[in-house]
Amino acid sequence: MFVQQVIQGLAIGSVYGLMALGYALMWQAWAVLDFARGEAAMIGAFSILVFHSFFKIPFVAAFPLAIATSAILGYVIQWLAYRPLIGGIPINRLIATLGMGILLRNLARVIYGADPYPFPTVFGDKPVSIGNVLVVPQNVWITAIGFALVVLLRLFLTRTYTGKAMRAAAQDRETAALMGIRVKQSMALTFVLATCLGAIAGLLVAPVYFVRADMGLSIGLRGFASAVLGGLDSVTGAMIGGLLLGVTENLAAGYISSGYQAAIAFSIMILILIFRPQGIMGRRL
Amino acid sequence: MGKVGKLVAAALVLVFIASFAAGCSSPKKDPIKIGIVAPLSGGAAMVGDTQVKGVALAIKQINAAGGIHGREVIYIAEDDEQIPAKSVSAVNKLVYNDKVDAVIGTVNSSATLANMEVTRKAGVPQITPISSNPKITKLGNEWIFRLQASDEHQARAIVDYAVNELKIKKPAVIYQSDDYGTGGKDVIVDRLKELNVNPVAVEAFAPDAQDMTGQLLKIKNAGADGLFMWTMYAQAALIARQARQIGLDVQLMGGGGLTNPKLVELAGDAAYGLLNTQTFFPDKEGASPEAAAFIDAYEKEYGMLPDSNAAMSYDSMMILAKAMEAAGPSLDKKKVRDAIAATRDYRGVTGVITIDEYGDANRDILIIRVKVGGGYEVVWPKR
Amino acid sequence: MLELKNVHTFYGVVEALRGISLTVNEGEIVTLIGANGAGKTTTLKTITSSVRAASGEIHFDGKRIDRLPEDEIVKMGISLVPEGRRVFPRMTVLENLEMGAYVRRFDRAGILADLKKMYALFPRLEERKNQRAETLSGGEQQMLAIARALMSRPRLLMLDEPSMGLAPLVVKGIFDIIKEINEAGTTVLLVEQNARMALKAANRGYVIRTGEIVKEGDAKSLTEDPAIRAAYLGEKVYGKGEAQ
Numbered sequence: 060m061f062v063q064q065v066i067q068g069l070a071i072g073s074v075y076g077l078m079a080l081g082y083a084l085m086w087q088a089w090a091v092l093d094f095a096r097g098e099a100a101m102i103g104a105f106s107i108l109v110f111h112s113f114f115k116i117p118f119v120a121a122f123p124l125a126i127a128t129s130a131i132l133g134y135v136i137q138w139l140a141y142r143p144l145i146g147g148i149p150i151n152r153l154i155a156t157l158g159m160g161i162l163l164r165n166l167a168r169v170i171y172g173a174d175p176y177p178f179p180t181v182f183g184d185k186p187v188s189i190g191n192v193l194v195v196p197q198n199v200w201i202t203a204i205g206f207a208l209v210v211l212l213r214l215f216l217t218r219t220y221t222g223k224a225m226r227a228a229a230q231d232r233e234t235a236a237l238m239g240i241r242v243k244q245s246m247a248l249t250f251v252l253a254t255c256l257g258a259i260a261g262l263l264v265a266p267v268y269f270v271r272a273d274m275g276l277s278i279g280l281r282g283f284a285s286a287v288l289g290g291l292d293s294v295t296g297a298m299i300g301g302l303l304l305g306v307t308e309n310l311a312a313g314y315i316s317s318g319y320q321a322a323i324a325f326s327i328m329i330l331i332l333i334f335r336p337q338g339i340m341g342r343r344l
Numbered sequence: 345m346g347k348v349g350k351l352v353a354a355a356l357v358l359v360f361i362a363s364f365a366a367g368c369s370s371p372k373k374d375p376i377k378i379g380i381v382a383p384l385s386g387g388a389a390m391v392g393d394t395q396v397k398g399v400a401l402a403i404k405q406i407n408a409a410g411g412i413h414g415r416e417v418i419y420i421a422e423d424d425e426q427i428p429a430k431s432v433s434a435v436n437k438l439v440y441n442d443k444v445d446a447v448i449g450t451v452n453s454s455a456t457l458a459n460m461e462v463t464r465k466a467g468v469p470q471i472t473p474i475s476s477n478p479k480i481t482k483l484g485n486e487w488i489f490r491l492q493a494s495d496e497h498q499a500r501a502i503v504d505y506a507v508n509e510l511k512i513k514k515p516a517v518i519y520q521s522d523d524y525g526t527g528g529k530d531v532i533v534d535r536l537k538e539l540n541v542n543p544v545a546v547e548a549f550a551p552d553a554q555d556m557t558g559q560l561l562k563i564k565n566a567g568a569d570g571l572f573m574w575t576m577y578a579q580a581a582l583i584a585r586q587a588r589q590i591g592l593d594v595q596l597m598g599g600g601g602l603t604n605p606k607l608v609e610l611a612g613d614a615a616y617g618l619l620n621t622q623t624f625f626p627d628k629e630g631a632s633p634e635a636a637a638f639i640d641a642y643e644k645e646y647g648m649l650p651d652s653n654a655a656m657s658y659d660s661m662m663i664l665a666k667a668m669e670a671a672g673p674s675l676d677k678k679k680v681r682d683a684i685a686a687t688r689d690y691r692g693v694t695g696v697i698t699i700d701e702y703g704d705a706n707r708d709i710l711i712i713r714v715k716v717g718g719g720y721e722v723v724w725p726k727r
Numbered sequence: 728m729l730e731l732k733n734v735h736t737f738y739g740v741v742e743a744l745r746g747i748s749l750t751v752n753e754g755e756i757v758t759l760i761g762a763n764g765a766g767k768t769t770t771l772k773t774i775t776s777s778v779r780a781a782s783g784e785i786h787f788d789g790k791r792i793d794r795l796p797e798d799e800i801v802k803m804g805i806s807l808v809p810e811g812r813r814v815f816p817r818m819t820v821l822e823n824l825e826m827g828a829y830v831r832r833f834d835r836a837g838i839l840a841d842l843k844k845m846y847a848l849f850p851r852l853e854e855r856k857n858q859r860a861e862t863l864s865g866g867e868q869q870m871l872a873i874a875r876a877l878m879s880r881p882r883l884l885m886l887d888e889p890s891m892g893l894a895p896l897v898v899k900g901i902f903d904i905i906k907e908i909n910e911a912g913t914t915v916l917l918v919e920q921n922a923r924m925a926l927k928a929a930n931r932g933y934v935i936r937t938g939e940i941v942k943e944g945d946a947k948s949l950t951e952d953p954a955i956r957a958a959y960l961g962e963k964v965y966g967k968g969e970a971q
């Protein structure tokens with residue numbers, strides 16, 4: 060049962076990890092804890108729902124369309140609500156993100172209603188048994204895509220000029236501008252990237268947890284916790300934080316007390332943070 | 345503000361006062377105000393939505409038939425996000441600001457338990473369509489009524505069916521960790537004990553949980569041969585699917601919160617065969633004339649089939665209207681309350697309803713099964 | 728090459744520059760000296776468009792540049808080594824240098840060649856090219872900041888107090904490098920509080936006080952000016968010796 064619990068935890072954990080990447084990116088580039096992050100997952104999930112389920116576009120085509128839609132929406136959102144607050148008081152930015160989250164959730168509810176929508180499984184949800192362990196293809200794909208995206212993101216941030224410029228702008232806005240980096244553009248790009256990662260997380264879980272207007276709330280909170288756990292300034296840390304939270308939640312349910320599943324997982328998180336306030340992979344503060 | 349600005353403001357104020365005075369002097373009667381408190385956002389927003397729809401449809405029909413004592417009926421809906429504290433504020437607003445004549449709501453049992461204190465203190469009649477926690481009517485609060493069969497009645501019915509008819513020996517229980525889920529779980533566990541059956545696992549999950557595989561794996565390992573779940577349909581759909589994913593293939597059973605066409609839509613074939621108690625389901629063929637007419641009207645109004653919550657909310661409003669007619673044009677709240685309490689053999693769309701000494705609706709409980717391919721069939725009582 | 732004409736710059740209502748005019752000719756080392764808060768950094772930031780001049784004009788190579796965005800200024804060949812070095816702390820030395828070359832990022836071969844040049848000029852940087860910049864010593868960070876600025880192939884290199892916080896021996900090394908860079912053909916505008924070192928290295932100099940140029944001339948005449956000797960070259964330099 061232990062192995063089974065861990066496998067289940069890894070699948071949901073890599074989704075948390077993808078969300079956590081968004082938090083880490085936003086923290087680094089915008090110096091803000093973006094509480095509208097979870098809504099990126101909701102945007103991604105509804106985008107794929109609209110293209111695939113409503114317009115009957117095949118998944119392979121609907122997937123890039125959904126990502127593109129999320130990217131465009133992300134750009135518009137940062138332009139409307141985030142960009143005007145660059146250089147403002149941090150608490151204002153924080154409140155702007157909270158407000159944006161509420162706005163997006165309610166907007167989605169007005170447009171799509173409060174009921175969850177089913178989304179067909181793409182990778183298969185019939186379990187396959189390997190030895191004693193049941194493996195759901197969908198979960199394997201979710202985990203694999205999660206890992207692949209972390210690797211890709213790392214490569215992007217460390218190997219391309221655009222990625223490096225994003226990091227430079229995140230570390231020192233003024234000096235980055237001095238290098239000729241268009242800082243606002245770079246920040247917008249970071250926002251779009253974070254939104255796309257969230258959207259991918261959202262559309263990966265759509266077949267598993269359905270598509271609903273407020274789906275961003277719990278997935279966003281888990282993503283935030285993962286990011287803090289892993290270290291807000293580390294991409295790898297964000298993913299590790301996600302996996303750790305996913306596995307802990309599952310083990311807590313299986314071995315300690317299911318009623319306090321979340322409480323136990325979050326307590327463990329707090330414990331780790333007491334000993335490593337900067338997070339598992341974070342830089343010393 | 346400049347001089348012009350001041351002038352404009354003064355003019356606006358005058359216009360406002362004038363229109364207000366005009367409104368007062370017209371002989372039109374004030375409308376009767378019904379306060380609705382429901383989760384309109386958050387995790388249970390879809391249930392709150394059908395609650396409002398059910399009441400709104402009833403009000404539309406009442407007004408079309410001339411209102412109550414010739415007065416128009418309107419409703420004011422407040423969101424409580426199924427958070428008890430917010431629910432209390434919402435009912436406070438309805439009772440003291442909007443001065444409503446009665447309150448209908450809410451969905452979540454914890455929230456109802458909290459907000460019914462407000463109507464009790466103010467002496468305003470309240471009907472909760474579907475909050476089913478047994479405690480609600482057992483606290484000596486005479487202003488609260490409930491149309492749904494309480495969880496106590498429902499849970500006993502499904503347990504009896506599982507043990508007596510299905511011969512289930514090693515049941516497990518999974519429930520959402522709030523008043524609703526815990527209340528149901530307690531009745532199930534107690535009733536099982538009375539029938540000399542020991543549950544092999546009793547597992548909880550947070551009301552907003554998405555991933556219950558940890559709990560389900562534990563249940564599977566305990567060797568369960570049946571699973572009672574006390575939750576709402578969206579979460580039940582998740583449980584059904586996740587149970588299948590981890591190879592937990594047992595009879596799934598639950599309460600009225602599971603009946604919803606969305607259950608099958610969300611869970612697909614994983615939901616086939618699921619059993620649950622019910623007091624209403626949108627099946628036009630098997631329905632009473634009252635129910636059939638309601639299903640038709642609802643579908644025409646909203647383009648979707650009603651769920652049991654919509655039906656309960658509709659009946660709540662209808663019973664309230666009947667009580668208001670009976671109480672006389674003064675709409676004295678105490679008289680309205682007494683008239684609700686006196687409801688006997690009312691033929692609603694959710695069946696024949698008699699309000700008992702506690703304010704609970706006494707009614708038959710059905711056990712229905714999700715058919716292969718979707719839809720429901722009644723399996724108990726046997727026809 | 729660079730000409731400021733009556734430039735006024737404000738921070739909100741504070742007038743930091745009150746009509747600055749100065750000229751830097753091709754091939755020169757020009758120094759701008761003044762006490763803390765005199766407006767030296769603001770002058771450089773106005774040139775790079777980090778802050779906008781409220782009035783006045785700035786010309787570079789005969790073109791007006793005071794309305795251009797920052798990246799255009801870099802592309803035209805002006806590069807700044809900012810006050811306090813401002814290396815990107817969590818990027819490697821190599822990545823910092825690459826950021827210096829951001830405006831010409833598509834010139835792969837040119838960048839590789841320039842990296843070699845920088846490593847020749849600052850061998851320490853090559854040894855540490857894969858280390859995070861925050862792990863470097865102050866002197867090394869200053870070298871990195873200079874090298875980074877050179878990576879955009881500027882024709883005018885501006886340095887804002889490169890000696891700040893460094894040990895005298897290290898300062899001497901930095902100034903030698905600046906002269907070397909200048910001899911290789913790069914024009915230099917050097918801002919300093921350390922007037923003695925600056926005037927020794929420079930051809931000409933300007934003295935700025937509360938946003939105004941109060942004196943200008945060749946380095947030698949400024950060094951010999953008694954008022955300047957008292958104000959900026961006495962023992963109590965570093966901002967305190969300003970004789971108002």
Ligand SMILES: Nc1ncnc2c1ncn2[C@@H]1O[C@H](COP(=O)(O)OP(=O)(O)O)[C@@H](O)[C@H]1O
Binds near residue numbers: 741762764767
């Ligand atoms: N960002 C800013 N906001 C407001 N005032 C500033 C800002 N930066 C500098 N100043 C003021 O402008 C004046 C010139 O500052 P600065 O150019 O940094 O001087 P220096 O570089 O010669 O020490 C000082 O009075 C300083 O207080």
Ligand SMILES: [Mg+2]
Binds near residue numbers: 764767768769810
């Ligand atoms: Mg300065």
